[in-house]
Amino acid sequence: MTAEVVTAVPTEHRGIRFALLVGALAVTLVVVVVLSLGLGQYRLAPSEVVGVLLQSVGLDTAWAPAAPTAAGVVLDIRLPRIVLGLLVGAALAVSGVLMQAIFGNPLADAAVVGVSSGAALGAATSLTFGLAVFGMWTTPGFAFIGGLVAVFAVYLISRSGGRTEVVTLLLTGIAVNAIAGAGLAFLTFLGTTATREQIVFWQLGSLNGALWSNIALVAPLIAVGVAIGIAVAGRLDLFALGERTARHLGVRVELLRVVVIVTVALLVCGAVAFAGIIGFVGLVVPHLMRMAIGPAHLPLVIASALGGSLLIVAADLIARTAVPLADLPIGMITSLVGGPFFLWLLLRTRRRAGGWG
Numbered sequence: 001m002t003a004e005v006v007t008a009v010p011t012e013h014r015g016i017r018f019a020l021l022v023g024a025l026a027v028t029l030v031v032v033v034v035l036s037l038g039l040g041q042y043r044l045a046p047s048e049v050v051g052v053l054l055q056s057v058g059l060d061t062a063w064a065p066a067a068p069t070a071a072g073v074v075l076d077i078r079l080p081r082i083v084l085g086l087l088v089g090a091a092l093a094v095s096g097v098l099m100q101a102i103f104g105n106p107l108a109d110a111a112v113v114g115v116s117s118g119a120a121l122g123a124a125t126s127l128t129f130g131l132a133v134f135g136m137w138t139t140p141g142f143a144f145i146g147g148l149v150a151v152f153a154v155y156l157i158s159r160s161g162g163r164t165e166v167v168t169l170l171l172t173g174i175a176v177n178a179i180a181g182a183g184l185a186f187l188t189f190l191g192t193t194a195t196r197e198q199i200v201f202w203q204l205g206s207l208n209g210a211l212w213s214n215i216a217l218v219a220p221l222i223a224v225g226v227a228i229g230i231a232v233a234g235r236l237d238l239f240a241l242g243e244r245t246a247r248h249l250g251v252r253v254e255l256l257r258v259v260v261i262v263t264v265a266l267l268v269c270g271a272v273a274f275a276g277i278i279g280f281v282g283l284v285v286p287h288l289m290r291m292a293i294g295p296a297h298l299p300l301v302i303a304s305a306l307g308g309s310l311l312i313v314a315a316d317l318i319a320r321t322a323v324p325l326a327d328l329p330i331g332m333i334t335s336l337v338g339g340p341f342f343l344w345l346l347l348r349t350r351r352r353a354g355g356w357g
Contacts, residue, residue, distance in 0.1 A: 122146020280338020
């Protein structure tokens with residue numbers, strides 16, 4: 001009886017922390033979204049934003065501004081951008097959780113190990129050579145292939161003796177990023193003025209110019225990826241115990257590994273295809289969530305999806321409003337946050353591994 005109580009109390013506490021965290025993230029996300037819808041060159045009060053949203057679903061309210069311009073700004077310009085940011089943030093954060101789980105390494109991230117660069121290179125190839133004429137799915141499809149090739153390359157090269165070494169992982173990621181960067185530079189040289197602008201856009205990352213048609217294409221990809229992440233969360237908990245233990249507990253390790261790798265490519269493809277390369281989200285957010293609620297993957301996937309969405313929407317708000325009449329690259333904002341955090345994480349991991357030698 002005593003043992004049951006001892007083990008149940010921490011679980012209950014983790015459940016309470018998870019509920020509080022998710023509630024806080026959800027409330028903060030709603031507040032940031034409303035603020036983001038109202039701030040910009042055309043400013044609206046939060047009550048006016050709520051009025052426009054209520055009016056758009058057929059509810060009459062006195063809060064909505066009389067000027068028809070307000071509805072156009074909110075519904076046609078800012079809301080698609082914010083919705084795309086929510087999707088991209090969730091995709092990158094969940095991909096980070098999955099990467100760290102399958103590599104068994106807290107430093108794994110789609111951007112750090114070159115998946116984002118590979119996906120961007122695939123998309124850039126499609127546009128530079130005019131392959132998009134075969135349908136709207138062509139460019140995302142090439143991004144998917146590029147991301148998949150990158151993540152498999154990193155996984156196969158960095159894995160040795162049944163383990164993934166931190167140094168090899170980082171060095172392989174650097175190599176893949178360098179190769180993808182060279183490919184992007186070559187395609188920039190070959191492309192037209194329009195394709196060059198798009199390639200530069202991918203390298204900087206931005207939600208500017210988001211359209212509802214983009215969201216209609218990306219949303220199913222990201223929804224499927226997040227759903228798969230939630231579905232395999234329990235098996236990832238067993239996978240964390242070690243591959244041999246996981247096999248004894250009935251986990252098909254190789255199948256799980258392949259499913260997770262393909263899912264990561266799917267999520268990153270959806271994020272990169274229309275938002276460009278936005279780094280460090282998949283590294284920073286899962287770590288913050290893990291520090292708050294523990295390593296269990298189901299709550300971690302859910303909390304990270306919310307945290308990633310919040311980070312991207314907040315970063316996009318800063319990108320739109322920090323400099324008057326300018327739109328800063330959102331990738332620059334996330335890198336300013338993620339770069340110092342990554343250095344701290346490297347130092348922390350090194351110290352835990354036994355110091356600097």
